[in-house]
Amino acid sequence: MIVYEFKVKGKGSQYNAIDEAIRTSQFIQNKCLRYWMDNEKVGKNELNKYCAVLASEFPFADELNSMARQSAAERTWSAIARFYDNCKKKKKGLKGFPKFKKTCRSVEYKTSGWKLSPNRKAINFRDKKHIGTLKLKGTYELNYYDLDQIKRVRIVRRADGYYAQFAIDVKVRVETEPTAQATGIDLGLKFFIADNKGNVEECPKFYRKAERRLNRANRKKSKKFNKSAKPQSNNYRKARNRYARKHLRVSRQRKEYCKRVAYSVIQSNDLIAYEDLNVKGLVRNRHLAKSISDAGWSTFRQWLEYFGFKYGKVTIAVPPYNTSQNCSKCGKKVKKSLSTRTHVCPHCRFVEDRDVNAAMNILKLALSTVGHTGTYAWGDLPN
Ligand SMILES: [Zn+2]
Incomplete structure (x- = not known):
């Protein structure tokens, strides 16, 4: 499996739609975790089935592509499985009991709910979240691969914009001469x-080298914070973003x-x-x-x-x-x-x-x- 990442370009309304899809994915992950905590003998399959229940109960969950819903349930399951694994191995210290997500930054689609443009420079998300067509900016070439090799598409939000990751099923093993070392x-x-x-x-x-610059940006952010303002001012949000970008760097x-x-x-x-x-x-x-x-x-x-x-x-x-x-x-x-x-x-x-x-x-x-x-x-x- 290799992963290619592109920056995506769209309109403000499309970014809002992505945020909404991410929120829904987080909602499903948390609901699945709650379901596992409250019921006995809940496994991967039960969580997958539970996705359908959520979709029938919550209209906004229904709007997200069904495989993207499953993908969210699988994320929760992998956190649970890791916890079980740590317990089985008797890992020292905390066993990593799965936590509820507060700041999810990505939503993952599998093989449906999206389509690449003929020249593969744009991607169209077709579920009822109405993300629409996003341009793909990057130097990778998706044309080398068959469409059915693309197993997953993930949209990630970062301080400097939105990114699309394509997980492509290719044999990555490379034969090399032994070094005898x-x-x-x-x-x-x-x-x-x-x-x-x-x-x-x-x-x-x-980090140490950037610390002074980071602290300065953090102070600027704090100065713009207003306790009684809700929501915070645009200037605050800008300063917060500048700070986050510096961390990203x-x-x-x-x-x-x-x-x-x-x-x-x-x-x-x-x-x-x-x-x-x-x-x-x-x-x-x-x-x-x-x-x-x-x-x-x-x-x-x-x-x-x-x-x-x-x-x-x-x-x-x-x-x-x-x-x-x-x-x-x-x-x-x-x-x-x-x-x-x-x-x-x-x-x-x-x-x-x-x-x-x-x-x-x-x-x-x-x-x-x-x-x-x-x-x-x-x-x-x-x-
Ligand atoms: Zn000695």
Whole structure:
């Protein structure tokens, strides 16, 4: 499955129609979650059937294409399934009980309810939400594919406009020459990644660098906020949008960076081992929270597993257990605080950078098959 994204252009009334479709999708997702919570033995099929009930009960739900309704129910189901899975695996900490959605940003259609124009530069949504025809702006070429290869179409709202994503069913596996290299990588705050051969990549810190500009935009937004005004003024909304766009820019930079690093790691190795970090758990440490969120490890990992899948490479996540403490030469534990940058082993006199030593341990762990193979879930998009 590959995904192409286009910016879409339409009239203001069409954007309103998209917002309305997104709201309906969110409504169905929340209703399905409530239905699952209130009834026993509700599975995927029951939720799908429940969509029809909702459509007969609520006219605005009926206006949304029937497969788009199902798609909303499936989204809820995947959140429930993930929760069940975490419970089964006895995952530590919170199990991720599904939550009600408040700020849904997208609506997903499947194979009906839309039609591409003959030259495939525009898409027409034909359900009773009356979104109509939207122009597609982007450099991708949809003409290469058969229409029945397009399995899903998603409309996404962002601070700078609306986008259409096409999930296209093609074999993405690419045959590559073996590199005869295996690597362990350690994700850190000083170095974004350090590998077992001593290669390091500095953290780019996109958020930290943009922080002053972001704060300024945030202050401007707050100044325009009026407690008693409802709705807020246009100037407030504009300032809020400017602020959101600045955030969008930072997250795009981070994504591009993660993608590039993941790609190059995959290209130069056959086996890649990394730590199975619980990023959410780490972010709770408030002293490091900003830096950790800024690093984008989970985005990096998603891309790593995606490219691993695409290029037929092995990706292995190992449990993060003492990888930075143990000596990678003799295996003995050498205690060090977070600020100790160098690993000096009193037992075997092995000296190495702290993160590089950790990377060596990670590779060792992976090769002794302690880890589990990272799997790229079909159709799930890396962000
Ligand atoms: Zn040692």
